Amino acid sequence: MTGGIGESVRRPDGPAKVRGEFVYAGDLTADDVLVGVTVRSPHPHARITRIDTTAARATDGVHAVLTADDVPGDPWFGLTMRDEPVLAGDVVRYAGEPVVALAAVDAATARRAARAVVVEYEVLPAVTDPEVALTAPPLHPQAHPEGNVYRHVAYTCGDPDARGVVTVENTYRIGMQDPAFLAPEAGMATPLPGGGVLLEVATQWLHSDQQQVARALGLPPEQVEVRLAGVGGAFGGREDVTLHTHACLLALATGRPVRVEYTREESFLGHRQRHPGTIWLRHSADADGTIVAVEGRVLLDGGAYASTSPVVITNTVTLLQGPYRVPNGRFEGSSVRTHNPSCGAMRGFGVPQAAFAHEAQLDALAAALGLDPLEVRLRNALRRGDVATFGQTLDAPTPVREVIEGVRDLPLPTGPAKAPGGVGRAAEGGTVRRGVGYAVTIKNLAFSEGHTDESTATVSLRDGHATVHCACAEVGQGFVTVAEQIARTVLGATTVTVTQPDTLIASAGSTSASRQTMASGTAVHRACEVVRDRLLARVARAGDLDPATLSIAGTTVCAAGRPLTEVADAAPGHTVRATEHFAHPDTYPLGSTEGGMYVGFGFSAQRAVVDVDVDLGLVSVVQIASCQDVGTVVNPTQLLGQIEGGIVQGMGLALMEEVVVVDGLITNPHFEGYLIPTIVDAPEVVSTYVTDPEPGMPHGWKGVGEPPLCTAVPAVAAAVRAATGLPLPAVPIKPEHIALGLGSTPTVTWTTPRPAAPSSPGRAVVELDPTDRTGTWDAEGATGA
Amino acid sequence: MxxxxxxxxxxxxxxxxxxxxxxxxxxxxxxxxxxxxxxxxxxxxxxxxxxxxxxxxxxxxxxxxxxxxxxxxxxxxxxxxxxxINGPDGELSDVQEAFLAEGAVQCGICTAGFVTAATELLDTNPDPTREEIEGALYGNLCRCTGYGRIVAAVEAAAAGRREATS
Amino acid sequence: MLLAAPRFALPETLGEAITALADRPDATVVAGGTEVMPDLLWRTRRAEGFVSLRRVRELRGVTTTDDELVVAAGTPVAALIHVEHRALAAAATSLGTPLVRTEATIGGNVMSALPYRNLLPALLAADAALELTGPGGTRTVPFDGFVTAPGVTAIGPGELLTALRLPRHRGFADYAKVGRRNAQFVATASVAAVAAAGRVRLAFGNAGPTPVRSDAVDAVATALLDGTATPEELRAAVDAAVDPPTDPVASAEYRRHALGVLAVRLVVRAQVDAGLGS
The missing domain is CATH 3.10.20.30 (Beta-grasp domain)
Known part of the structure; x- marks a missing residue:
């Protein structure tokens, strides 16, 4: 068979991409198209005292200037809480918040008109410290009168006060990472006859966009058609609505197509970042390294609007113990509202923060006990059948030990390595020390806590040509390739077309949470199976055969194993079509006795090797070896691409990437100041896999996109610690943290062992308090990852 | 204007x-x-x-x-x-072909720039070291691939040129 | 003149350039544009027009006389990578990116006058002189002191930077910088060194509002080269001479530290080059 599951099939969109002919959202245009731009608040918190659009409207070539008063439907939107204004009318709550949207004949005219808009502000004090926000009066009483906590999560398991011989504690900090997809936000809205609108946009989640935009426009959802435009990377940063509604409002106001394309600076201001946070952890263990108890506390800065903050905090708090058996624990955390930029989804969705902290703790524990860091991890590794701290029984493969052993046995790098400091040639003449560090992580896969995780696909087959239609957003990850592979394997299709996703078919959910091969891949697989069975039934009828004896091998229909006809010739001119739906088994809120929170998990271990110029604090990541639990290998090249890409984003967070926010203002909204790894920074990656099939999934496949990032952050940090002997409790690690030895050391306390009280409950106990609040999403099923 | x-x-x-x-x-x-x-x-x-x-x-x-x-x-x-940038008869060039074969393309927004820079590199230095490849391409950022497949693609295209001339 | 419009001029000769600038006193002089275009994007600079030197052939190229390396101001940075002055070559090699260096010019880097720009410490350590040409003719000034504040130079109205003259130097010279990743980064701190006739001359980037050098530092560096001072003494001398900023990228304390470490390393490299060190 060629081109089926398990092979390194090339991307079907690849030829157009290498020729520069692939049409991205920013390449869209139309006859009579107008250009839309956004006027944004320069202040993190201010009252709008006057908006004067007279001069902008009078500018030659300007066709519409819209303010909050021009939003015909619900003025509020948001993924989990509808707390964000489509356009700010009275108060702005972060620097960069949209206030006015306008459209003009070209970009230069639109920008000139934007500068002519007068917005007067009464600047108000900004709360930019999440600790302060926790107890401050409500920053957004209109939408959130209870306070500033998006969600408070607290639970215990066993007896949290049990103790072994040693406790290790420290406080860890994680900076704000930007998804930094390379194509800034772009889209085009076109008015449709009958008052509706077509939105072509680079997005991760078409149906969520449809619901949110329709609500703001005051239209029924079917009047808003969303079609995927070419996406230049996403990584979570396109899960929220940004320019979508503005483009549609402008198109409806002008009766003309309107394209909006953000600048890089606007992209930083306009989309959601990864939550920065502070995590305190205390581990207690026996002398042999067996973990007795873990206590943890998390504070994530959610910024001005909720986005997915209520969901992200749940991931961080529930996975704070890592992929380890922890019989006793106390965990709590909050995501809070501030006047900083809004944070939301980014690849890893709350887990990189947890992973950075728990893996630092495991190393600190090993050091305190004089044990090998891998031995401590192996000793505590979760296994299938274990009950996690959050109460879920791990009833699928849980190959924690296997991934650790898989990475441990890979050869260390030999030969010359890239110098720390790279092209700056600073390291010559200095002392370079090598460090090796390990990390192991658990990442939940798919949406969680009862949020619907589903997809639908329509597959048709005619003369051996299959067409797949699904609303799954291709953002670069290669779903289009996987869908083609499935159709070839199941249907024996000789050619496959994956059509552009749109909202004419049911929702596929978001391309996030490592979920689309599992959800949409399975929907496509089911649809292909039904098409196959219908085709074979037709062949059976025509040939008076028993359909039970028919099968497809390669591109051939076989009867009792013998070739009968080619699939392409099996039903000439006849189209066989099927639409199938897939939904994962239900999940339940944390603490529910009905079932688990999560659909499934992926496990990953990495070993990082770094060279550090200790005097100058410069780091070169020499190699990262990875062993990941992937269920099955669907496409080896694309899988490697996910591993390598995720690892480099993780090392970016570990070493250089940080949106620096000072008094609510982003100081580096550009690629001169916000640094992502270059080709010189990228390490050699050695990638191996554990392939223990995931139950309930075709071929046993499972999500793979997020674990590499989650693991790389702590692995790189551990290696730098090993090279320097420094505690390095914050990422990104800055050169001065190393050179000047900044950062607090874990506190090690020797304790009298105290076994868990026999009466302690065996499962997770959720502590509810009045500030607990779960975001809700009433139309599309709240997000989660 | x-x-x-x-x-x-x-x-x-x-x-x-x-x-x-x-x-x-x-x-x-x-x-x-x-x-x-x-x-x-x-x-x-x-x-x-x-x-x-x-x-x-x-x-x-x-x-x-x-x-x-x-x-x-x-x-x-x-x-x-x-x-x-094309191969003979409008086919893909060797660099473009290598980018596809090695999985150097994901979202692809950086690809045209990488292919352009890599083509110039190989046209002037058909047998670059890994350091030379990195030195020629660090003005191109990629957020998806982590660069591993891009380096592999440029090395594969270079190997193809060596084979063609030997 | 290849193009002449009220707000744009594209001269082909230096004479045309001087005239074009005289006719457009409010215009910004650009060469490749790599310095000015991001500023315009970010609205940190306004421009009322451009006079571009990009197509003035006589402003491109490197020549040598018996005692000078003469670099025309419009020479692209990419062309400096192989010049015999190794401090200038090293600073050029790590400037921006390969795609920027083809259009970025030495003159543009100097006229940006920002203390973290790559070529500035190299030119200061090299004891370069600048040739300024205006309607009244040409004058030569030392680079030391030319930059008077961040972004500000001592160039006169109507004058163009036309050439940079470096004393010829084939011996040890080098440049190193630190940043927050391993390629394509603005210098958090940088140092250039030139060793000639047993004497070391150091210059520092992002070590104060303008490029920094000091006789006191050079005296200690020279002593370190011949084994009569310690690395600690050089670091102390550097510490006393520099006044680096604190910003979101790094603290002044780290910059002081890095400047001292880099100074010592460059002198150690000079020792190795001279067969003096290990």
């Missing part, structure tokens, strides 16, 4: 252009001439998604960031974009 009028030859076609004095070559290519192969990643010279090759009369062709060059200063020059 037009401050200046001049001619540009883009992928072999000469056009008259009217532009503002500070309008970038990238803006002129994309918005005035409809040439959309060069991409907008940052518009400040850091990502290389807009890389094109320019020949100024009397100089060798060289690759630059179209976003950093005011279009009017290359008046009368020849600009060669990704659309001019």
């Amino acid at each position: 037009a401050d200046v009028e001049f001619e540009l030859t883009v992928d072999g076609t000469t056009s008259a252009v009217e532009a503002g004095f500070s309008e970038s070559l990238l803006t002129v290519l994309r918005d005035r001439l409809g040439v959309r192969g060069p991409k907008v990643g940052c518009a400040h010279g850091r990502c290389g998604a807009c890389a094109v090759s320019v020949t100024v009369p009397g100089e060798d062709a060289h690759v630059l960031c179209a976003c950093l060059v005011p279009a009017a200063i290359v008046a009368g020059c020849a600009v060669s974009t990704i659309a001019s």
Whole structure:
């Protein structure tokens, strides 16, 4: 068979991409198209005292200037809480918040008109410290009168006060990472006859966009058609609505197509970042390294609007113990509202923060006990059948030990390595020390806590040509390739077309949470199976055969194993079509006795090797070896691409990437100041896999996109610690943290062992308090990852 | 808005252009001439998604960031974009083919720039070391691949050229 | 003149350039544009027009006389990578990116006058002189002192930077910088060194509002080279001479530290080059 599951099939969109002919959202245009731009608040918190659009409207070539008063439907939107204004009318709550949207004949005219808009502000004090926000009066009483906590999560398991011989504690900090997809936000809205609108946009989640935009426009959802435009990377940063509604409002106001394309600076201001946070952890263990108890506390800065903050905090708090058996624990955390930029989804969705902290703790524990860091991890590794701290029984493969052993046995790098400091040639003449560090992580896969995780696909087959239609957003990850592979394997299709996703078919959910091969891949697989069975039934009828004896091998229909006809010739001119739906088994809120929170998990271990110029604090990541639990290998090249890409984003967070926010203002909204790894920074990656099939999934496949990032952050940090002997409790690690030895050391306390009280409950106990609040999403099923 | 009028030859076609004095070559290519192969990643010279090759009369062709060059200063020059990179008979070039075969393309927004820069590298240095590959390509950012497959693709294309000439 | 418009001029000769600038006193002088275009994007600079030197052939190229390396101001940075002055070559090699260096010019880097720009410490360590040409003719000034504040130079109205003259130097010279990643980064701190006739001359980037050098530092560096001072003494001398900023990228304390470490390393490299060190 060629081109089926398990092979390194090339991307079907690849030829157009290498020729520069692939049409991205920013390449869209139309006859009579107008250009839309956004006027944004320069202040993190201010009252709008006057908006004067007279001069902008009078500018030659300007066709519409819209303010909050021009939003015909619900003025509020948001993924989990509808707390964000489509356009700010009275108060702005972060620097960069949209206030006015306008459209003009070209970009230069639109920008000139934007500068002519007068917005007067009464600047108000900004709360930019999440600790302060926790107890401050409500920053957004209109939408959130209870306070500033998006969600408070607290639970215990066993007896949290049990103790072994040693406790290790420290406080860890994680900076704000930007998804930094390379194509800034772009889209085009076109008015449709009958008052509706077509939105072509680079997005991760078409149906969520449809619901949110329709609500703001005051239209029924079917009047808003969303079609995927070419996406230049996403990584979570396109899960929220940004320019979508503005483009549609402008198109409806002008009766003309309107394209909006953000600048890089606007992209930083306009989309959601990864939550920065502070995590305190205390581990207690026996002398042999067996973990007795873990206590943890998390504070994530959610910024001005909720986005997915209520969901992200749940991931961080529930996975704070890592992929380890922890019989006793106390965990709590909050995501809070501030006047900083809004944070939301980014690849890893709350887990990189947890992973950075728990893996630092495991190393600190090993050091305190004089044990090998891998031995401590192996000793505590979760296994299938274990009950996690959050109460879920791990009833699928849980190959924690296997991934650790898989990475441990890979050869260390030999030969010359890239110098720390790279092209700056600073390291010559200095002392370079090598460090090796390990990390192991658990990442939940798919949406969680009862949020619907589903997809639908329509597959048709005619003369051996299959067409797949699904609303799954291709953002670069290669779903289009996987869908083609499935159709070839199941249907024996000789050619496959994956059509552009749109909202004419049911929702596929978001391309996030490592979920689309599992959800949409399975929907496509089911649809292909039904098409196959219908085709074979037709062949059976025509040939008076028993359909039970028919099968497809390669591109051939076989009867009792013998070739009968080619699939392409099996039903000439006849189209066989099927639409199938897939939904994962239900999940339940944390603490529910009905079932688990999560659909499934992926496990990953990495070993990082770094060279550090200790005097100058410069780091070169020499190699990262990875062993990941992937269920099955669907496409080896694309899988490697996910591993390598995720690892480099993780090392970016570990070493250089940080949106620096000072008094609510982003100081580096550009690629001169916000640094992502270059080709010189990228390490050699050695990638191996554990392939223990995931139950309930075709071929046993499972999500793979997020674990590499989650693991790389702590692995790189551990290696730098090993090279320097420094505690390095914050990422990104800055050169001065190393050179000047900044950062607090874990506190090690020797304790009298105290076994868990026999009466302690065996499962997770959720502590509810009045500030607990779960975001809700009433139309599309709240997000989660 | 037009401050200046001049001619540009883009992928072999000469056009008259009217532009503002500070309008970038990238803006002129994309918005005035409809040439959309060069991409907008940052518009400040850091990502290389807009890389094109320019020949100024009397100089060798060289690759630059179209976003950093005011279009009017290359008046009368020849600009060669990704659309001019082809193999024989309009097939994919060896570099393009290698990018596909090695999985160097994910979202692809950086790809035209990488192919442009890698093609110039191999045209001037057909047998580059890994360090030379990195040295030639660090003006191009990729957020999806982590670069491993890109290095592999350039090495594969170089190996192909060595084989063809040996 | 290849193009002439009220707000734009594209001269082909130096004479045309001087005239074009005289006719457009409010215009910004650009060469490749790599310095000015991001500023315009971010609105940190306004421009009323451009006079571009990009097509003035006589402003491109490197020549040598018996005692000078003469670099025309419009020479692209990419062409400096192989010049015999190794401090200038090293600073050029790590400037920006390969795609920027083809259009970025030495003159543009100097006229940006920002203390973290790569070529500035190299030119200061090299004891370069600048040739300024205006309607009244040409004058030569030392680079030391030319930059008077961040972004500000001592160039006169109507004058153009036309050439940079470096004393010829074939011996040890080098440049190193630190940043927050391993390629394509603005110098958090940088140092250039030139060793000639047993004497070391150091210059520092992002070590104060303008490029920094000091006789006191050079005296200690020279002593370190011949083994009569310690690395600690050089670091102390550097510490006393520099006044680096604190910003979101790094603290002044780290910059002081890095400047001292880099100074010592460059002198150690000079020792190795001279066969003096290990």
